Amino acid sequence: MKHIISVQVENKFGVLSRVSGLFSGRGFNIETISVGPTLDPTISMMTIVTTGDDRILEQILKQLNKLIDVIKVTDLAEKEFVEREMCLIKVNAPAEHRAEALRIADIFRARVVDSSQKSYTFQVTGDEKKIAAMLELLRPIGIKEIVRTGKVAITRE
Amino acid sequence: MSNKEITGAEILLECLKKEKIDTLFCYPGGVVLKIFDVLYEQKDIRVILPRHEQGGVHMADGYARSTGKVGVALVTSGPGATNVVTALTTAYMDSIPLVVFTGQVPTALIGNDAFQEADIVGITRPCTKYNILVKDVKDLAQLIKEAFYIASTGRPGPVLVDLPRDVVTNKAEFHYPDKVEIRSYNPTVYGNKWQIKQAAEAIAKAKKPVAYIGGGVILSNAASEVLEFAEITKIPVTHTLMGIGGFPGTHPLSLGMLGMHGTYYANMSIHNSDLIVAIGARFDDRVTGKVEGFAPEAKIIHIDVDPTSIRKNVRVDIPIVGDVKHVLVELNKELHHIKEPWEAIRKSWYKQIDAWREEHPLTYEYVDDVIKPQFVVQKLYEITHGDAIVVTDVGQHQMWAAQYYKFDKPRNWCTSGGLGTMGYGFPAAIGAKVAHPDREVFSISGDGSIQMNIQELATSVENNIPVKVVILNNRYLGMVRQWQELFYSERYSSVDLGSTPDFVKLAEAYGAVGLRAVKPTEVEPVLKEALKAKKTVFMDFVTARYEKVFPMVPAGASIHEMIFGDGKKKEEKKLKVVK
Numbered sequence: 109m110k111h112i113i114s115v116q117v118e119n120k121f122g123v124l125s126r127v128s129g130l131f132s133g134r135g136f137n138i139e140t141i142s143v144g145p146t147l148d149p150t151i152s153m154m155t156i157v158t159t160g161d162d163r164i165l166e167q168i169l170k171q172l173n174k175l176i177d178v179i180k181v182t183d184l185a186e187k188e189f190v191e192r193e194m195c196l197i198k199v200n201a202p203a204e205h206r207a208e209a210l211r212i213a214d215i216f217r218a219r220v221v222d223s224s225q226k227s228y229t230f231q232v233t234g235d236e237k238k239i240a241a242m243l244e245l246l247r248p249i250g251i252k253e254i255v256r257t258g259k260v261a262i263t264r265e
Numbered sequence: 266m267s268n269k270e271i272t273g274a275e276i277l278l279e280c281l282k283k284e285k286i287d288t289l290f291c292y293p294g295g296v297v298l299k300i301f302d303v304l305y306e307q308k309d310i311r312v313i314l315p316r317h318e319q320g321g322v323h324m325a326d327g328y329a330r331s332t333g334k335v336g337v338a339l340v341t342s343g344p345g346a347t348n349v350v351t352a353l354t355t356a357y358m359d360s361i362p363l364v365v366f367t368g369q370v371p372t373a374l375i376g377n378d379a380f381q382e383a384d385i386v387g388i389t390r391p392c393t394k395y396n397i398l399v400k401d402v403k404d405l406a407q408l409i410k411e412a413f414y415i416a417s418t419g420r421p422g423p424v425l426v427d428l429p430r431d432v433v434t435n436k437a438e439f440h441y442p443d444k445v446e447i448r449s450y451n452p453t454v455y456g457n458k459w460q461i462k463q464a465a466e467a468i469a470k471a472k473k474p475v476a477y478i479g480g481g482v483i484l485s486n487a488a489s490e491v492l493e494f495a496e497i498t499k500i501p502v503t504h505t506l507m508g509i510g511g512f513p514g515t516h517p518l519s520l521g522m523l524g525m526h527g528t529y530y531a532n533m534s535i536h537n538s539d540l541i542v543a544i545g546a547r548f549d550d551r552v553t554g555k556v557e558g559f560a561p562e563a564k565i566i567h568i569d570v571d572p573t574s575i576r577k578n579v580r581v582d583i584p585i586v587g588d589v590k591h592v593l594v595e596l597n598k599e600l601h602h603i604k605e606p607w608e609a610i611r612k613s614w615y616k617q618i619d620a621w622r623e624e625h626p627l628t629y630e631y632v633d634d635v636i637k638p639q640f641v642v643q644k645l646y647e648i649t650h651g652d653a654i655v656v657t658d659v660g661q662h663q664m665w666a667a668q669y670y671k672f673d674k675p676r677n678w679c680t681s682g683g684l685g686t687m688g689y690g691f692p693a694a695i696g697a698k699v700a701h702p703d704r705e706v707f708s709i710s711g712d713g714s715i716q717m718n719i720q721e722l723a724t725s726v727e728n729n730i731p732v733k734v735v736i737l738n739n740r741y742l743g744m745v746r747q748w749q750e751l752f753y754s755e756r757y758s759s760v761d762l763g764s765t766p767d768f769v770k771l772a773e774a775y776g777a778v779g780l781r782a783v784k785p786t787e788v789e790p791v792l793k794e795a796l797k798a799k800k801t802v803f804m805d806f807v808t809a810r811y812e813k814v815f816p817m818v819p820a821g822a823s824i825h826e827m828i829f830g831d832g833k834k835k836e837e838k839k840l841k842v843v844k
Contacts, residue, residue: 118449122398126390133391163576170573176395176415179449 110139111165112191112261115154115172116180119145123177127154130175136160136168140193140258151179155260184261191261194233196221197243200250201228209249216242227252270436273402273428274303277366280409282309283441286337288328288699289313290321294341295381296368296430313699313728316720318345320692322352323718326361327696330679331654333486335362335417336696342368343381346427347388351686353423354392358683359507360484362421364412369429372400386427394422402435407442414445419452420571421484452570456587456595464542464566464583465599468498469607471540471564473614476500477523477552480507480682481545481569481589488512488675490593491544497600499607501618503531505546506667507682514671515651520618521627524552525818526664529625529827532818534618535560536825543567545589548578549683558823568592625816625829627668636785638662638737638808642669644788645707645735648796653705654697656680658690658714661743664814666709688717694732695725705733705796712738712765722775725801733795733802739810740765747813751828752820772803781805 117123124143131138139157146153158168165183172181184191201209201223209228213220218232232242236259243251271279277300281289288311293301304312315321318340325336336356340349346367356363370379386398395415397408409426416424468474482491488511495502495518502512503520512519523531535541541563546552553559559579566583567575575584585592608615629639642665645653651671656679657663663680672678679697681689694708715736725732742760749757769779778800782791788806795802815830 122386122390125387129390166576167573170575174571174573176447176450 109161109165110157110159112184112189112259113156113158113169113172114182114184114261115156115178116146117152117154118177118179119150119152120177123152124154126175126177127156127172130171131158131168134167134171136164140256142258142260144260155258157259182263184263188264189261190264191235191259192233193236193239193259194231194257195239195243196229196231196255197246198222198227198229198252198254199246200226200252202226205249209246212242212245212249215245218242268438268440271439272299272303272436273405273433274299276402276405276437276439277409277428277433278303278307278310279439280406280441281337284335284413286310286335289337289339290315290324290328290696291339292318292321292341292345294343294345294368296342296370297339297428297433299430299433300339300368300428311699313724315692315724317718318348319352319688320718320721320724322349322363322365323355323689323692324696324699324721324724325363325365326352326356326689327656327679327693328700329356329361329363329696330693331676331697332700333676334700335364335413337364337366339366340368341381342370342385343383345381346383346385350389350392351684353389353425355681355684355686355689356423357392357394359480359681360421361423362416363423364409364416365423365425367425367427368433369398369427371431372429373431375429385425389425392423393425394420396425396427398427399429399432402432402437405432405437406440407445410442410445411447414447415450419450453572453586454570454588454591456568456585456592458595460583460585461592461595462599464585464596465603467540467564467566467583468500468542468600469603469605472610473538474498474500474540474542474611475520475534475538476502476542476544477505477535477546478502478508478511478544479505479546482508482511483545483675485545485570485589486675487545487590487593490590490597492516493597494593494600497597497607499611500542501534501615503527503535505549505552505682506680508546509667509678509680510672510675511545513673515673522667524549524824525554526668526814526816527824528627528668529816529829530618530621532824532827533621535563536823537617538563541565543569544593545569547574550578552824553578554818554822554824554826625827629812629815629830631785632809633785636782636788636806636808638739638806638812639665639669640785641735641737641788641792641806641808642666642709644792645709646670648789648792649705649707653677653707654679654694654701656690656694656697656706656708658708658710658717659685659687660711660714661739661747661812661814662709662711662714662737664744665737687714691715691732691734692718692721692724694734695721695730698725698730698732708732708734710734710736711743712736712740712762712768713742715768716766719771722772722777722801722803726776731799731801733798733804735792735804736768736806737808738765738768738805739808739812741810743812744814750811750813768803768805772801777801777803779803779805781807783807
């Protein structure tokens with residue numbers, strides 16, 4: 109089962125390596141990981157998407173908590189939360205497909221961030237389903253390349 | 266007004282004094298010269314030079330295990346640092362508190378592949394509880410304080426502090442914090458009251474309970490609480506390899522060790538129990554055997570300071586996270602209130618256990634023409650009245666020592682349990698002896714293991730640290746040979762140590778005493794002579810070559826499926842006694 113885990117860590121060098129080392133060393137799976145600073149500059153927030161059964165997830169949460177530089181671990185599966193991911197998509201856009209590509213982008217409220225004679229690059233933000241749906245529609249036109257940020261998530265008030 | 270500024274090297278020394286460190290195991294090198302220069306003049310800390318950095322950290326480990334204090338070592342950068350990786354992992358696997366300082370190239374050169382540079386913080390991240398690269402001399406004292414705090418609290422473990430050369434030579438004011446708070450590190454000490462109550466009720470009801478104690482009992486200094494717990498509840502107690510001494514081995518409620526080479530009655534008791542009270546133990550695979558077949562009817566109470574140990578390998582019904590000692594104090598209080606007729610409801614259980622004891626007692630076949638290794642351990646136990654500190658290496662001798670030497674007190678036993686590090690024993694014994702100059706320290710080793718850190722003979726002789734080394738010499742890597750005999754069709758691949766050196770001459774070459782016993786009648790005189798000697802002694806016991814450790818749970822079997830000695834006497838006859 110897929111889980112999104114928020115991990116508050118000390119903003120020190122080497123912390124990302126401790127966290128990723130924990131996952132690789134114990135054979136846990138990381139699907140995506142994203143890290144950034146928080147309002148408090150001494151604290152960073154990691155959002156980790158991982159999969160595993162209940163027993164593995166319990167170990168992941170406990171092992172993360174055990175790391176000295178980890179301040180707080182939250183399994184978002186236990187909470188109401190909002191998740192978002194950004195994806196940059198470069199698509200083939202020769203003359204005959206340009207209008208269609210823009211129409212699809214419009215449906216998903218994606219923005220054009222670069223364009224050339226033969227291609228568009230879109231920026232789309234949303235949850236996993238939305239991004240998957242957009243990619244699905246763009247596929248017949250021809251996707252050249254995608255880059256994703258990995259998920260970030262925040263609890264609802 | 267500002268205080269006088271002193272160098273990082275001097276700050277390090279002052280911190281060690283504040284931590285009341287009396288012994289430092291350290292090996293010099295380029296980037297730590299400044300520290301050694303500071304050590305040269307001071308009189309507060311005993312400085313011991315090992316002959317290999319690995320040996321030095323094992324010494325600090327033996328010091329820590331035998332005292333409960335933090336062991337401290339210092340090595341140089343690069344190869345000095347990488348040489349301590351095995352010793353750190355050994356300590357990490359057994360939760361031993363160490364602080365190890367490594368030198369590092371100057372901060373400006375880090376990452377440049379400088380001479381004797383190694384990314385030791387990166388290398389040791391998975392084998393330390395925590396590690397720190399100090400980047401500024403101003404942070405040094407604070408970080409050292411944190412290192413000692415982290416090493417010794419919660420589930421203890423080794424902490425590495427990496428000291429670039431400029432951090433050691435630059436100056437700062439010295440201020441050592443009285444206490445330290447780390448917002449991200451708050452180990453749970455006291456157990457949940459409600460859970461403790463649940464545990465007490467389960468114990469009161471159990472008809473076939475067993476307590477299973479591990480190294481956590483030793484680390485938490487909870488042996489007397491365990492004894493009280495067992496005596497209130499009349500619960501039989503089995504211990505792990507790491508839990509030796511956590512409960513008196515000669516106590517009528519003791520079942521001895523469990524697991525792969527545990528006693529038959531300990532394993533049968535666990536397998537058939539209706540309640541297991543696991544105290545500071547982690548259900549290691551050497552203990553559980555096949556996990557799916559482990560204690561099928563038992564409810565499990567698990568007390569451990571480390572939440573990750575709970576439900577890692579086996580299901581747990583009543584988890585209690587907390588320091589073993591504190592939890593047991595509370596649990597014992599609860600149990601005092603319960604007026605169950607413990608003995609009456611468990612009568613048939615005790616009877617069953619006694620039957621198992623009789624069915625397969627811990628035993629070996631004594632012969633009078635060749636020395637059986639178990640006999641040496643038994644004699645050592647008799648002669649030292651069970652009161653020596655015994656340190657072992659890893660292999661058959663380790664299991665025989667665990668089986669045949671009975672420990673009534675904690676911290677008299679040091680062994681590499683989790684990692685199984687050959688070469689641990691002799692240097693660790695030196696560390697234990699440094700901490701206990703007035704006690705007898707015996708290192709029990711095999712002819713394979715002893716050769717993995719034999720250079721420390723020079724350390725023990727030079728510093729007058731008289732350790733008595735029992736070598737059970739079968740001229741084989743015996744444990745591997747045993748597995749090859751039993752599970753690899755007797756194809757003995759790379760286990761014959763036929764050209765083992767003459768340990769007597771070797772000891773003498775280093776200035777130690779060398780003794781040898783070839784016949785069983787010589788065992789006691791040799792041990793007695795070693796006991797009298799004021800110097801380091803190597804005792805070469807030429808033992809039966811094909812002796813195996815029994816009973817045994819074969820790999821992949823459940824712990825009640827044990828195999829026993831088949832009395833291969835014919836093989837013994839083939840043995841030609843050498844020397």
